[in-house]
Amino acid sequence: MARKKEYKEEEVIEKAMDLFWRNGYESTSVRMLEKEMGINQFSIYSSFGNKKGVFLKSLNCYKKKAKLELIDKLKNSSDGIESIKQYFYDFINFSKDIQLNKGCLITNTVNELGEKADKEIISEILNFAASVKKVFIQKLESNSLKTTKTINKQANYLMISLQGLSVASKMFDQEQLNDFIESTFKNL
Amino acid sequence: MARKKEYKEEEVIEKAMDLFWRNGYESTSVRMLEKEMGINQFSIYSSFGNKKGVFLKSLNCYKKKAKLELIDKLKNSSDGIESIKQYFYDFINFSKDIQLNKGCLITNTVNELGEKADKEIISEILNFAASVKKVFIQKLESNSLKTTKTINKQANYLMISLQGLSVASKMFDQEQLNDFIESTFKNL
DNA sequence: AATATAACTAAGCGTATGCTTAGTATTAAT
DNA sequence: ATTAATACTAAGCATACGCTTAGTTATATT
Numbered sequence: 505m506a507r508k509k510e511y512k513e514e515e516v517i518e519k520a521m522d523l524f525w526r527n528g529y530e531s532t533s534v535r536m537l538e539k540e541m542g543i544n545q546f547s548i549y550s551s552f553g554n555k556k557g558v559f560l561k562s563l564n565c566y567k568k569k570a571k572l573e574l575i576d577k578l579k580n581s582s583d584g585i586e587s588i589k590q591y592f593y594d595f596i597n598f599s600k601d602i603q604l605n606k607g608c609l610i611t612n613t614v615n616e617l618g619e620k621a622d623k624e625i626i627s628e629i630l631n632f633a634a635s636v637k638k639v640f641i642q643k644l645e646s647n648s649l650k651t652t653k654t655i656n657k658q659a660n661y662l663m664i665s666l667q668g669l670s671v672a673s674k675m676f677d678q679e680q681l682n683d684f685i686e687s688t689f690k691n692l
Numbered sequence: 693m694a695r696k697k698e699y700k701e702e703e704v705i706e707k708a709m710d711l712f713w714r715n716g717y718e719s720t721s722v723r724m725l726e727k728e729m730g731i732n733q734f735s736i737y738s739s740f741g742n743k744k745g746v747f748l749k750s751l752n753c754y755k756k757k758a759k760l761e762l763i764d765k766l767k768n769s770s771d772g773i774e775s776i777k778q779y780f781y782d783f784i785n786f787s788k789d790i791q792l793n794k795g796c797l798i799t800n801t802v803n804e805l806g807e808k809a810d811k812e813i814i815s816e817i818l819n820f821a822a823s824v825k826k827v828f829i830q831k832l833e834s835n836s837l838k839t840t841k842t843i844n845k846q847a848n849y850l851m852i853s854l855q856g857l858s859v860a861s862k863m864f865d866q867e868q869l870n871d872f873i874e875s876t877f878k879n880l
Numbered sequence: 881a882a883t884a885t886a887a888c889t890a891a892g893c894g895t896a897t898g899c900t901t902a903g904t905a906t907t908a909a910t
Numbered sequence: 911a912t913t914a915a916t917a918c919t920a921a922g923c924a925t926a927c928g929c930t931t932a933g934t935t936a937t938a939t940t
């Protein structure tokens with residue numbers, strides 16, 4: 505009985521995600537989203553409720569993209585720790601911007617909103633972090649005699665290292681990033 | 693011939709710095725600064741020119757505070773690498789907020805503004821990073837046979853590790869932060 | 881005491897923010 | 911063809927933004 509949507513929600517959310525990724529949550533206005541997504545504000549609000557709704561869907565889109573382009577490769581690799589190292593290098597390319605990098609959307613969000621972030625947003629963030637850590641643990645377990653405790657410690661270490669890489673890639677040159685990655689994996 | 697200022701610029705900037713530290717640059721409005729600094733917008737603009745001016749002075753204030761409360765202790769310590777490790781633990785306390793942490797103001801700014809930050813702001817950031825790295829290098833040099841190249845690599849590693857700690861302290865618990873610090877210094 | 885200078889107050893500038901709503905166009909079932 | 915339901919356009923809502931300005935108050939010099 506009703507008119508058809510002239511856009512696919514998944515497609516416009518990918519564009520919204522790009523904008524949030526580049527600019528952060530607060531600095532991305534609904535007018536900017538309107539232009540980038542190519543749809544009117546009415547459509548944005550009828551499809552996603554509010555700005556936070558667009559952001560939550562964008563976080564989800566980011567997770568899918570990261571899974572396809574980064575995490576699945578890591579999962580399917582059989583090089584153990586070496587494959588995690590490769591994941592670090594892959595991440596740099598994954599987050600490449602015009603000149604430097606735009607970091608990891610999840611890390612950017614933690615850094616911008618911190619503990620005063622919305623509950624749903626925090627939940628998405630913790631959920632994503634947990635899923636990455638899980639894969640790290642899998643890789644650390646392969647060909648290893650390490651205890652569960654050691655593996656958990658090392659996974660925590662890698663998670664935080666990755667956040668350092670995310671921030672640093674926005675300002676530091678490739679050589680410094682390489683130094684960091686090489687040192688990070690020296691003793692694992 | 694003229695009336696006296698009813699505030700000291702250094703004192704009100706410290707309050708502005710606190711606000712920027714907690715909320716970031718964009719999310720801190722001039723109205724918020726007005727309230728926190730305890731002076732009228734006219735006074736803000738006549739003393740500091742514009743919002744960016746307040747921020748630049750705030751960055752400078754942060755640098756002084758970090759020097760006094762963190763860096764000088766590191767400089768005066770003679771424990772070599774162990775003193776850098778202590779610096780990492782000290783940083784966590786330095787950046788303590790109500791519940792979790794507010795990170796490092798410099799790292800927060802890099803993460804928020806990235807490469808599209810104002811030139812003067814970028815310059816302040818790089819300058820601060822260079823001064824910290826310099827102290828790290830000094831400590832790495834003490835009681836060590838490492839080559840200059842190795843020391844530089846390790847300093848780069850520590851700088852980026854610290855940024856990871858800054859972000860992670862906003863969301864992760866103390867145990868995970870401890871794991872991270874302990875693992876970080878196993879690689880040196 | 882009069883005066884020039886600068887610091888104050890508070891109202892207001894134009895624009896941008898997140899979000900809504902009145903009115904119109906398009907669809908699929910009757 | 912009529913109708914009901916939904917998607918569209920575009921104008922507008924109240925509020926907040928960074929910043930300015932007209933008018934007043936306090937000060938050190940004359």
